[in-house]
Amino acid sequence: LWVRGQVPEASAPAPVAAWTERRNRHPTAGRTGPHDDDRAEGTADSDRPGTPSGSDTGHADESAEPPPDRLDLDRSRDERVARMMAGLIELERWIDDRLRTGLSDPSLAQYATWDSLAARLVDARAGALANRVRRLAGLVGASPTWHDDVLAELGMLHLIARAGQRVPDLPGDLADAVAVASGWQIRQADVTAGVPETDDWFVIGRSDVREDRIEVRRVWLRGTSSGAVAMVLSFAAYQQSLDDSLVVGTVVRADLHRYPGSGLRVIMGERFGGPTTVPDTIVRSSAGTVADACDVIGSRVATEPWLDRLPAMVVAAPSVLNGRWVLTDHTGSVPLVGTSMQLATLLAASAGSQVTLTVEWSPKGVQPLSVFLPDRVIDIGPRADASFVGVA
Numbered sequence: 001l002w003v004r005g006q007v008p009e010a011s012a013p014a015p016v017a018a019w020t021e022r023r024n025r026h027p028t029a030g031r032t033g034p035h036d037d038d039r040a041e042g043t044a045d046s047d048r049p050g051t052p053s054g055s056d057t058g059h060a061d062e063s064a065e066p067p068p069d070r071l072d073l074d075r076s077r078d079e080r081v082a083r084m085m086a087g088l089i090e091l092e093r094w095i096d097d098r099l100r101t102g103l104s105d106p107s108l109a110q111y112a113t114w115d116s117l118a119a120r121l122v123d124a125r126a127g128a129l130a131n132r133v134r135r136l137a138g139l140v141g142a143s144p145t146w147h148d149d150v151l152a153e154l155g156m157l158h159l160i161a162r163a164g165q166r167v168p169d170l171p172g173d174l175a176d177a178v179a180v181a182s183g184w185q186i187r188q189a190d191v192t193a194g195v196p197e198t199d200d201w202f203v204i205g206r207s208d209v210r211e212d213r214i215e216v217r218r219v220w221l222r223g224t225s226s227g228a229v230a231m232v233l234s235f236a237a238y239q240q241s242l243d244d245s246l247v248v249g250t251v252v253r254a255d256l257h258r259y260p261g262s263g264l265r266v267i268m269g270e271r272f273g274g275p276t277t278v279p280d281t282i283v284r285s286s287a288g289t290v291a292d293a294c295d296v297i298g299s300r301v302a303t304e305p306w307l308d309r310l311p312a313m314v315v316a317a318p319s320v321l322n323g324r325w326v327l328t329d330h331t332g333s334v335p336l337v338g339t340s341m342q343l344a345t346l347l348a349a350s351a352g353s354q355v356t357l358t359v360e361w362s363p364k365g366v367q368p369l370s371v372f373l374p375d376r377v378i379d380i381g382p383r384a385d386a387s388f389v390g391v392a
Helices: 014-025 068-101 111-123 127-137 146-164 172-182 188-192 280-286 290-303 340-350
Strands: 197-211 214-223 229-237 250-258 265-271 310-321 324-329 332-335 355-362 365-372 377-379
Touching (some): 068 127, 068 146, 111 127, 127 146, 127 172, 146 172, 188 250, 188 265, 197 310, 214 355, 290 310, 290 324, 290 355, 332 365, 340 355, 340 365
Parallel strands (some): 229 265
Antiparallel strands (some): 250 265, 310 324, 355 365
16 A cells, blocks of 8 residues: 555555665566566566676665565564563463462462463463463363373473473474474465475374364374375364365375474375275275384374374274273273263274274373274264264
């Protein structure tokens, strides 16, 4: 609007004025037309690599100083980093105060105690930690062992807060993982700018959860050639619909762009054709024993202890051990968690025998997501809106 003369001169922000000044010096910058193919990115000749800045005006070389708008971007990023660091320091102090007063403090039973901390973390641009704090509030008094659960999660928050303050000193991959766990947001444009990972992706499971007023869907994928695991996230609010284009039990050839960090979260890029039914050979080759799943999950958790959801495909049977449901085979057993509908459907589909299924690991145990039978696939993953079973 300011460029068109619709905003008073005095109110033009400095970056806009600087950009317009460069645009006036190089009128072709920013225009694309039938004869401007070499300027499709809106780059003036003086901004191209190897061309001295200001060479057309006779002024001295100005390339030693970055353009003002870049300075503003860097300053904004520095301010955001400073705010996040301050938020991590405040979180660490808050946890120290909680431990000094003890978990028997009556204020812990008040949601406002946790919500005020979460709000301050949101202001500090640490949204991921704010979500963990709000989930932690729901653990207080939720079970006879809630003190253990709260203490364990406080320890995890303390770990992330300390690690987040040391991001510049950490190795590259670990630094990225800590930054993401702390809540550093990555632009989708930066993710999709990387080299895609192309494969035939097997949709092995789906899991929904409600966080405040937002419904979150995790769709787990496994590369049929690479064996790599990926997670596609989708969100819905105010009666919106979650993305249902990835159907459990199908295979789709597509490009995936991975976020930094654990490398689990991805953005689905170009798809090459529609989904197809998964062959039985792919299902059999993707599943392993309970011990195999524990090895894979254990190695990931050892690298990034703050991970709380990981998928695995196993061939095992539901059973009862010491009064609780477990998933078992000849290599061992793991506790089963989930709704009564999920466990009942798993028991009915397997008839108590070994069956191929996808589970989602959490610190409480493994939750069944999908059951692969010879003639069909049963999606029994949790849903945020209602409990029902889908059959593919």
